[in-house]
Amino acid sequence: GAVVSQHPSRVICKSGTSVKIECRSLDFQATTMFWYRQFPKQSLMLMATSNEGSKATYEQGVEKDKFLINHASLTLSTLTVTSAHPEDSSFYICSLSASGSDTQYFGPGTRLTVL
Amino acid sequence: AQTVTQSQPEMSVQEAETVTLSCTYDTSENNYYLFWYKQPPSRQMILVIRQEAYKQQNATENRFSVNFQKAAKSFSLKISDSQLGDTAMYFCALFTKDSNYQLIWGAGTKLIIKP
Numbered sequence: 578g579a580v581v582s583q584h585p586s587r588v589i590c591k592s593g594t595s596v597k598i599e600c601r602s603l604d605f606q607a608t609t610m611f612w613y614r615q616f617p618k619q620s621l622m623l624m625a626t627s628n629e630g631s632k633a634t635y636e637q638g639v640e641k642d643k644f645l646i647n648h649a650s651l652t653l654s655t656l657t658v659t660s661a662h663p664e665d666s667s668f669y670i671c672s673l674s675a676s677g678s679d680t681q682y683f684g685p686g687t688r689l690t691v692l
Numbered sequence: 693a694q695t696v697t698q699s700q701p702e703m704s705v706q707e708a709e710t711v712t713l714s715c716t717y718d719t720s721e722n723n724y725y726l727f728w729y730k731q732p733p734s735r736q737m738i739l740v741i742r743q744e745a746y747k748q749q750n751a752t753e754n755r756f757s758v759n760f761q762k763a764a765k766s767f768s769l770k771i772s773d774s775q776l777g778d779t780a781m782y783f784c785a786l787f788t789k790d791s792n793y794q795l796i797w798g799a800g801t802k803l804i805i806k807p
Contacts, residue, residue: 578739623794626793674793677793679725679742679793680727680739683738685734685736686736
C-alpha cells in the first residue's frame with residue numbers, strides 16, 4: 578500500500594491562532610485526498626474531499642472558511658485550521674487514493690489541542 | 693442511502709482464540725467494495741482486508757478472513773489465532789460510486805486480546 582506522512586503529529590496552540598497540517602504521499606500519486614476528524618472512541622467523520630488542482634468539496638456542517646484545504650500537487654494536501662478554538666481540538670487524519678480507486682491509505686494523524 | 697452497522701461496541705478474547713466481528717451494510721448498488729480497517733492505540737488506520745462485491749470468494753489475509761454474505765448484506769471479520777497486537781478498534785467500511793467515492797464507516801468495534 579501507499580505510504581502517507583502527516584506533519585505535525587501533535588500540535589498545541591493558543592486560541593485564535595491558525596494551524597497548518599500537511600499530508601504527503603511518499604510513493605503514490607494521489608489524485609484524491611480526504612480529510613477526517615475523529616473524536617475519542619468514535620468513528621471517522623469526513624470533513625472534505627479534495628482533488629488535485631480543484632477546490633475541495635466540504636461535507637455538510639463543515640465550515641470551509643475555517644478549515645482551508647489546499648491540494649496543490651499529487652503528493653501534498655494541507656489543512657489549515659484558521660482562528661482555532663478549543664472546540665476544534667481533535668484528531669485529524671488524512672487519506673489518499675488514486676483516481677476512481679476504492680482503496681484509501683491513511684496518514685498517521687495529527688492531534689490538535691487548542692488552549 | 694448507504695449505511696454500515698457494527699453492532700458490537702466492544703469484544704474481548706484470550707490470546708490464541710478465534711474471534712468474529714460482525715458488520716452489516718445497506719446499499720442499492722450491485723457493484724461495491726467492503727473493507728475492514730484496524731486502528732491500534734497508535735491511531736494509525738491500517739487496511740486489514742478488502743472484498744469486491746462481485747467476487748463470491750471470501751477474501752483472506754493470513755490470519756484474517758471474511759465471511760461475505762451478499763444476499764444478507766453481511767460482512768464479518770474472523771481473526772484466527774489472535775495475538776496481543778490485534779488489540780485495536782476495527783472499522784467496517786463500504787465504498788460505492790453512489791457515495792461519491794467516499795467510504796461509509798461503521799461505528800467500530802473495540803477488540804481487546806487478553807494474555
